[in-house]
Amino acid sequence: xxxxxxxxxxxxxxxxxxxxxxxxxxxxxxxxxxxxxxxxxxxxxxxxxxxxxxxxxxxxxxxxxxxxxxxxxxxxxxxxxxxxxxxxxxxxxxxxxxxxxxxxxxxxxxxxxxxxxxxxxxxxxxxxxxxxxxxxxxxxx
Amino acid sequence: xxxxxxxxxxxxxxxxxxxxxxxxxxxxxxxxxxxxxxxxxxxxxxxxxxxxxxxxxxxxxxxxxxxxxxxxxxxxxxxxxxxxxxxxxxxxxxxxxxxxxxxxxxxxxxxxxxxxxxxxxxxxxxxxxxxxxxxxxxxxxxxxxxxxxxxxxxxxxxxxxxxxxxxxxxxxxxxxxxxxxxxxxxxxxxxxxxxxxxxxxxxxxxxxxxxxxxxxxxxxxxxxxxxxxxxxxxxxxxxxxxxxxxxxxxxxxxxxxxxxxxxxxxxxxxxxxxxxxxxxxxxxxxxxxxxxxxxxxxxxxxxxxxxxxxxxxxxxxxxxxxxxxxxxxxxxxxxxxxxxxxxxxxxxxxxxxxxxxxxxxxxxxxxxxxxxxxxxxxxxxxxxxxxxxxxxxxxxxxxxxxxxxxxxxxxxxxxxxxxxxxxxxxxxxxxxxxxxxxxxxxxxxxxxxxxxxxxxxxxxxxxxxxxxxxxxxxxxxxxxxxxxxxxxxxxxxxxxxxxxxxxxxxxxxxxxxxxxxxxxxxxxxxxxxxxxxxxxxxxxxxxxxxxxxxxxxxxxxxxxxxxxxxxxxxxxxxxxxxxxxxxxxxxxxxxxxxxxxxxxxxxxxxxxxxxxxxxxxxxxxxxxxxxxxxxxxxxxxxxxxxxxxxxxxxxxxxxxxxxxxxxxxxxxxxxxxxxxxxxxxxxxxxxxxxxxxxxxxxxxxxxxxxxxxxxxxxxxxxxxxxxxxxxxxxxxxxxxxxxxxxxxxx
Numbered sequence: 001x002x003x004x005x006x007x008x009x010x011x012x013x014x015x016x017x018x019x020x021x022x023x024x025x026x027x028x029x030x031x032x033x034x035x036x037x038x039x040x041x042x043x044x045x046x047x048x049x050x051x052x053x054x055x056x057x058x059x060x061x062x063x064x065x066x067x068x069x070x071x072x073x074x075x076x077x078x079x080x081x082x083x084x085x086x087x088x089x090x091x092x093x094x095x096x097x098x099x100x101x102x103x104x105x106x107x108x109x110x111x112x113x114x115x116x117x118x119x120x121x122x123x124x125x126x127x128x129x130x131x132x133x134x135x136x137x138x139x140x141x
Numbered sequence: 142x143x144x145x146x147x148x149x150x151x152x153x154x155x156x157x158x159x160x161x162x163x164x165x166x167x168x169x170x171x172x173x174x175x176x177x178x179x180x181x182x183x184x185x186x187x188x189x190x191x192x193x194x195x196x197x198x199x200x201x202x203x204x205x206x207x208x209x210x211x212x213x214x215x216x217x218x219x220x221x222x223x224x225x226x227x228x229x230x231x232x233x234x235x236x237x238x239x240x241x242x243x244x245x246x247x248x249x250x251x252x253x254x255x256x257x258x259x260x261x262x263x264x265x266x267x268x269x270x271x272x273x274x275x276x277x278x279x280x281x282x283x284x285x286x287x288x289x290x291x292x293x294x295x296x297x298x299x300x301x302x303x304x305x306x307x308x309x310x311x312x313x314x315x316x317x318x319x320x321x322x323x324x325x326x327x328x329x330x331x332x333x334x335x336x337x338x339x340x341x342x343x344x345x346x347x348x349x350x351x352x353x354x355x356x357x358x359x360x361x362x363x364x365x366x367x368x369x370x371x372x373x374x375x376x377x378x379x380x381x382x383x384x385x386x387x388x389x390x391x392x393x394x395x396x397x398x399x400x401x402x403x404x405x406x407x408x409x410x411x412x413x414x415x416x417x418x419x420x421x422x423x424x425x426x427x428x429x430x431x432x433x434x435x436x437x438x439x440x441x442x443x444x445x446x447x448x449x450x451x452x453x454x455x456x457x458x459x460x461x462x463x464x465x466x467x468x469x470x471x472x473x474x475x476x477x478x479x480x481x482x483x484x485x486x487x488x489x490x491x492x493x494x495x496x497x498x499x500x501x502x503x504x505x506x507x508x509x510x511x512x513x514x515x516x517x518x519x520x521x522x523x524x525x526x527x528x529x530x531x532x533x534x535x536x537x538x539x540x541x542x543x544x545x546x547x548x549x550x551x552x553x554x555x556x557x558x559x560x561x562x563x564x565x566x567x568x569x570x571x572x573x574x575x576x577x578x579x580x581x582x583x584x585x586x587x588x589x590x591x592x593x594x595x596x597x598x599x600x601x602x603x604x605x606x607x608x609x610x611x612x613x614x615x616x617x618x619x620x621x622x623x624x625x626x627x628x629x630x631x632x633x634x635x636x637x638x639x640x641x642x643x644x645x646x647x648x649x650x651x652x653x654x655x656x657x658x659x660x661x662x663x664x665x666x667x668x669x670x671x672x673x674x675x676x677x678x679x680x681x682x683x684x685x686x687x688x689x690x691x692x693x694x695x696x697x698x699x700x701x702x703x704x705x706x707x708x709x710x711x712x713x714x715x716x717x718x719x720x721x722x723x724x725x726x727x728x729x730x731x732x733x734x735x736x737x738x739x740x741x742x743x744x745x746x747x748x749x750x751x752x753x754x755x756x757x758x759x760x761x762x763x764x765x766x767x768x769x770x771x772x773x774x775x776x777x778x779x780x781x782x783x784x785x786x787x788x789x790x791x792x793x794x795x796x797x798x799x800x801x802x803x804x805x806x807x808x809x810x811x812x813x814x815x816x817x818x819x820x821x822x823x824x825x826x827x828x829x830x831x832x833x834x835x836x837x838x839x840x841x842x843x844x845x846x847x848x849x850x851x852x853x854x855x856x857x858x859x860x861x862x863x864x865x866x867x868x869x870x871x872x873x874x875x876x877x878x879x880x881x882x883x884x885x886x887x
Contacts, residue, residue, distance in 0.1 A: 012683040019690070065675050094678050097729070098777055117678075117718055119686035119693075 001055035003028035003134055007039040007062045007074065008092075013115070020123040028134055031057065036069030040077045043084050056087060059133040064093040064100060072107055079108035088133055160380040161366040161390035163359065165432055166258035168388055169201070170374055170381055173253040176201045176218050180252075180374045180381060182388075184367045188237065193370045206257075207237040214244075218253065221246055227253065232435045243435050250382040252374060258388065260434050278447045288455055292323035295448050296422070300325040302440055303408065303433050305424035309333055310412070312420040315625070316340055317348070322420070330427070342398075348418050351411040354384060356442050358408035359391055361430030362399050366390040387435070399425075406431035408438075410445040414452050464629045470497040471633045475640040482648070484641055489513050498637060499630035501577035503558055508573050518578055519555035526551065528574050531564050538566045539635055543579065546621040553621065556581040561623030563630065565638045567645070575638070577630075579623035663731070670728040677721050685714040723850035726781065727835065730857045735775045737862075737885075742815075743769040745780060746804060753787055760800065762791065767805040772813040772882045778858040779882075785851040786817045786878050792845055793821035793876075812864070814881040823872030832868065841872070855880070 008014050014032050021027050033039045039062070041047035042054050060078070064071035071091060078084045090111040091104045101112050113129060116122050133139075162168050162182050170180040177200050181193050188206040189196060196204055202215035217235075221227035232243035241260045246253060277298060285291035292310045300308040307330055310323035317340035324334040343351075367390070374381045383389040399407055406426040412419045422445055433441070470493055478487030485508055488495050495504045496516050503518035507528060512521050519527070530549055531540055543561040545552040552559060561579035688710050696704070746766050754764060772779070787802070794800035797820055806815045822841050824832060831837040835853040852866075855878075859866045863883050870876040 010679055010683075012679070012686075016683075016686055016690075094675050094682070097674075115682065117682045117685050117715075119689040122686065 001029070002031040002057045003059065004030040004130070005033065005039070005042070005057040005060045006030055006092075007033050007036065007060070007066065007071070009034045009063065009066050013063070016119065016122060017126070020119075020126055023123070024127065024130075028130055034067075036066040036071060036074045038068075039066075039074050040069055043074075043078055043087070044081050045083075056084065058088065058139060059130070060087055060089045061092045061129075062089060064091060064095060064104070072103060075104065075107040075109055086139075088137065088139060090129065090133065160369050160372055160383075162256075162369060162383075162386065162388040163361075163390050164364040164367050165360045166256055166388045167206075168257075168369060168386065169255045170252040170369075171201055171218070171255065172375070173222060173248060173251070176215055176253075178204070180369050180371065182367045182369050197371065209235060209237045214255075217244065218246075218255070222253070245387060245435060247385050249385055250374075250377075252381060254381070254383075254386055256386060256388050258434065259432075275443070275447075278444050282447065282451050288452075289323060291448070291451065291455075293325070295444065296323045296325040298444060299410075299422055299424065299441055302437060302444075303424055303431075305406075305408065305426045305431060306330060306428060307333070307425040309423045309425075310420060311338075311423050313418060317343070317345075319343065319420070343421075347395075350384065351409070351421065352413065352416070352418055355411045355413075355445065356408070356438050357387070357389070357391075358406070358424075358433055358438070359396070359399070360406055360432035362396050362405055362407075364430070387438070403427050405429055408433055408441075410441055412445060412452065413449045419449070419452055467498060467629060467633055471636055471640075474498065474637060478641065478644050482644075484508060484644060485511070485513055487644075488641075489515055495575070495577070495637070498633050499563070499577060499626070500624060501561075501563065501579050501630075503578035503580075505574075505576045505578075507575075508567065510572070516578075517558050517580065519558050523551070523555055524576070527559075527562070528564075528572075528576070531562075531576075532566070532569065532574070538638065539631065540564045541626045541631060543623045543625040544621050545623075556621055559623075560621055561626065563626050563634055565634050567638065567641060575634070575641075577634070579626075581621060582623050666728060666731070670725055673721060674725050678718065681714050681718055681721070685711055685718075688714075720848050720850075723848050723854075727850055727854050727857065730778060730781075730854055730861060735778070735861055737773050737775055739771050739773050740776055740779055742771050742806065745776075746783060749780070749783055749787055753784075753791055757791060760795070761798065762794070762800040762802065765801075765803045767803065768807060769804075770806045770808040770813050772806075772808075772815075773885055774862050774882055775858075778861070782855050782858050782880060783815075783817075785855050786880070789851060789878075790817055790819035790821065792847070793823075793842070794819050795821075795845070797821055797873075808884070810884065812881045812883050814879055816877050816879050818875055818877040820873070820875060823874070823876040824868065824870040825872065826870065829868075833866070 006014070006017055008017070014034070017030075017032070021030060031042075033042060037047070039060075041049045043056070043060075045052065045054050062071045062074055066074075069077075071093070075089055075091075078087055078089060088110050089108065090113060091101075091109045092113045092115060093100065094115050095101075096114050104112055111129075113125060116125060164184060166182075167185050167188070168180075168182040169178060169185065171178050177198060178196050181196055183193055185196070185206070186192055188209075189204055200211075200215070201218065202212045204211040204214075206214070213235075217233055218227075221230060221233070224230065227246040227248065231245045231247075233246070235242050235244055235257070237257075242257050243260060245256045245258065248254070278295075281294040281298065282291060285294055296308045296310050299305075307324065307326040309321045309326075311319045312322045313319050319338045319340075319342065321333045321336050324332060326332065369381065373379055402425070404425045404427060406429070408424040408431075410422040410424075412421060422441075473491075473493045474488060474495065474497075477491050477493070478484055481487045481490075485506065488506060494515055495506065496502075501516070503514070503516040505515070505518055505524050506513040507525075512524060514521070514524075518524065527549070530551075534540070534548075541561075541563045542548055545560055545562050546556050552562075557580055559578035560581035563577045563579075565575045567573035567575060688707055692699070692704070692707055699707070743766070746769060750764050750766065754762065783804075787804070790802045791800070794802065801820045803818045804815065805818075806813060808814070824839060825841060828839050831839060833852050833856040834849070836849045837853075838847065838849040856866050859880055859882075865881045866879065868876065868878045
C-alpha cells in the first residue's frame with residue numbers, strides 16, 4: 001500500500017519529489033501518476049485498473065493543471081465516490097489564483113499548497129505536509 | 142330674424158328659394174308637357190296686358206307678350222322639348238316690340254323655366270367671336286410664367302369683355318376666408334389687391350351654389366326685385382327652385398353688402414379646383430347698372446373654365462415639384478447617415494439637414510441622451526419639457542399640430558419659434574425623438590373690414606345679420622397658429638424615421654458583434670494568462686531548483702567564480718518569476734469578476750502594515766494610520782491597491798534616514814478617498830504622465846527593483862471600481878497618492 005499518491009504531469013516536479021523523499025529519514029512509499037484520468041481510474045478501480053486491487057493511499061497530492069481530466073475533476077470524482085469520499089486530498093499547485101483555491105475547497109479539497117520556487121522551500125513544505133498527514137492526522141474511514 | 146342671430150343665420154337663409162327675380166327680365170314657369178303656365182314674374186303684366194293671376198293655368202299659346210304671339214312661344218317650347226334638353230339650344234332669339242330678346246330655358250323642379258332677357262344695350266356686341274376668345278385665353282396661359290401673372294391677365298381679359306369697373310380674382314384659404322390675388326380696375330378706384338375677407342362674407346350655402354351655378358350677376362342693386370306669382374308653384378307648397386335661373390334675385394343681405402361698398406352692378410364667376418371652390422372672379426360696377434347678356438356670360442364662363450383647368454395642372458405641377466425636391470432630400474439624408482454611419486452627423490452636419498425635409502424653420506434631435514438643435518428653435522430646456530409633455534400626450538409614433546399653444550399653454554412663450562410642431566418617436570425606451578418646428582404665422586392680414594363684427598344691432602334692438610358698414614383696412618393678428626403640416630411633410634418624416642431606425646438597428650448589430658469579439662478576446666486573454674502563469678513558471682522553478690540542488694550536491698567542488706555565476710542564475714530566475722507574477726496580477730484585474738462589498742479597512746491596513754514592515758526590521762519607519770472609513774470594493778483588489786501603494790512608500794523612502802508614512806481616509810456622500818503620503822524620493826512632475834503606464838519606470842526609480850506594473854495595476858483596479866487615482870509630489874518632502882472609491886447605495 002502506497003502512503004502517498006502524487007498526481008503530477010511535470011517530470012521535473014516528479015523528479016524533485018522523488019529526490020526529496022529519498023533524502024528523508026523514514027521515506028514514505030509513494031505512487032506517481034501523470035494524468036488526471038489515470039488517477040481517477042486508479043482510485044475508482046475502473047478503466048485499466050478495473051478488477052485490480054488498488055490499495056488506497058493515506059494521502060493524495062494533486063496538481064491542478066493535468067492532461068485529460070484536470071485536478072478539479074479528480075477531486076470531484078473522488079468526493080462523489082463512497083470508497084474515496086473521506087480520502088485526504090491536498091492540492092499542490094503553482095497557481096496562487098484565489099479563484100482556483102476557492103474552487104478546490106468548494107469541491108472538497110482538504111488543503112491547498114502553493115508550490116514554492118526554491119528547492120529548499122519545496123523540501124521543507126513536503127517534509128511538514130507528509131509529517132502532518134501521515135503522522136499527526138488521524139484517518140480511520 | 143331672431144334675436145339669436147349669429148353667423149350661422151346667414152348660413153340658414155335659403156337663397157335658392159327667394160321667389161323673386163331681377164327686374165330686367167321676365168320669368169315664366171310652365172308645365173313641361175302641356176305648356177300651361179304655373180308661375181310668372183309680376184312684371185309680365187306690362188307685356189301681357191293682364192294681371193299675372195289671370196294667366197295662371199292658361200296654355201302659353203293663348204297669351205300675348207307685346208307683339209309676340211303666345212303660339213310662337215308655344216312652338217318654340219315644342220321644338221325645345223323635342224330634344225329632351227332645352228338648355229342645349231340656348232339662347233332662343235325673339236323680337237318683342239322691335240327689341241331683341243333672348244329666351245333661355247332649363248328644366249328644374251319638374252317645371253320648364255323660360256327666362257326672357259334683353260340683349261345687351263351697352264355695346265353693340267360685347268361678345269367676341271368664340272375662336273378669337275379661345276385663342277386669346279390660350280396665349281395668355283402660355284405666356285404666363287407664374288400663376289399670379291396668369292390670374293392678372295385673366296382679370297384684364299374679363300374686364301375687357303364685360304366692361305366692369307373692377308374685376309378681382311378672389312382666392313379662398315383653408316378656413317374659407319378670401320384674399321384678392323389679382324385685380325383689373327379703373328384707375329380712379331382704390332385697389333383691393335391683397336385684401337382679405339372673412340369667411341362669413343360668402344356663407345357656406347352660397348359657396349355650394351357657386352359650385353353648381355358658375356356664373357351669376359346682379360344688373361342693378363337699386364332696382365326693386367320682382368316677385369314670382371303665385372308664391373308656390375303648381376301643386377307644390379313651396380316656391381320654385383331657382384338655382385339655375387339666371388335672373389334669380391339675390392339675397393337682400395347680399396344686396397346691402399354690395400350697396401355698402403358702393404357697388405351698383407356685380408357678377409361673379411366660380412373657379413373650381415378638383416370640384417372644390419378654389420376662388421371667384423368677382424366683378425363690380427360702380428358707375429351705373431350693368432347687365433351682361435347671355436352670349437357674353439357664356440364667353441366669360443369659357444374663360445373661367447379654361448383657367449380652372451390650368452389651375453389644376455399648375456397646382457399639380459407645383460405640388461409635385463416640391464414633393465420631388467423633398468423626396469430627394471430625404472434620400473440624401475439617408476445616404477448621409479449610411480456614409481457617415483452616424484445618425485446625428487448624417488442628419489445635421491451636411492449642407493442638407495433635417496430642415497430640408499419640410500417647410501419647418503427649426504428642428505431638434507434628441508438622440509443618445511444628447512439634444513441637437515438646428516435653425517430657429519425654443520431653448521433646450523423648453524424642448525425637453527415639451528418632449529416630456531408630448532410623449533405622455535400621444536401613444537402614436539407621430540404627432541403634429543399647427544397650434545401648439547392652444548394644446549400646451551407653455552408653448553405660448555415660444556410661439557414665434559414653435560407654434561407648430563411635428564414629432565416622430567424614434568424610441569420611447571431610449572427617450573429618442575425628432576421634432577420640427579414652424580413659427581407662429583403672424584398673419585398681418587389686411588382685412589376688408591372687422592371680421593369679428595358681422596352682426597349688428599338695429600334701432601329696434603333686434604340683432605340682425607348685416608354686412609359691415611366699414612370697409613377700412615385693419616390688421617388682425619392670428620395668434621398661436623403656424624402653417625399647417627402638409628401630407629408630404631408628415632409622410633417624409635415617417636419615412637426618415639424608418640431609415641433612421643434601420644441604421645440604428647444595423648449599428649446595434651455591429652456593436653453586438655464587436656461585443657462578442659471582445660468577449661472572446663477576453664476569454665483568450667484569460668486562458669493566455671493562466672498558461673503564462675503555469676507553463677512559464679514551472680520550467681522557471683525547475684531552473685531555480687536544479688541550480689540549488691547542484692550547489693547543494695556539488696558546491697564543495699566549485700570555486701568562488703563558479704558559485705557567483707550560479708548566484709546570478711538564481712537571481713535572474715527570481716526576477717523573471719516576479720515579472721510573470723506582476724503580469725498575471727495585471728491581467729487578472731481585467732478578467733476576474735468584481736465581488737463588491739463593504740470592507741473593514743482598519744483590519745486590512747493593520748495587517749498590511751505588519752506584513753510589509755516584517756521585512757524592514759533594520760529601518761527607522763514611522764507608519765501612521767489615521768481615519769479609516771470603510772469602503773465598498775472587491776476585497777482582493779482593494780487589498781492589492783493598498784499593498785502596492787504602501788510597498789511603494791516603503792520602497793521609495795529607503796534612502797531617507799527617518800521614513801514617515803501616513804495613511805488617511807475621508808468620506809463624502811459620493812466617495813471615500815484615501816491618501817497615502819511618504820517623504821521619499823518622490824516623482825518629478827515632468828514625468829507625471831508615465832506614472833500609471835504599464836512597464837514605464839521613472840529615471841529616479843532606476844535604482845529600485847520593479848517592473849513598472851504596480852501603479853498600472855492600481856489604476857486598472859480603480860477604473861474597474863469607477864474610482865480614481867491621482868497624486869501630488871514634492872520630491873524628498875511629501876508625495877501623496879490618492880485613491881477614491883465611489884459610494885454606492887445598494
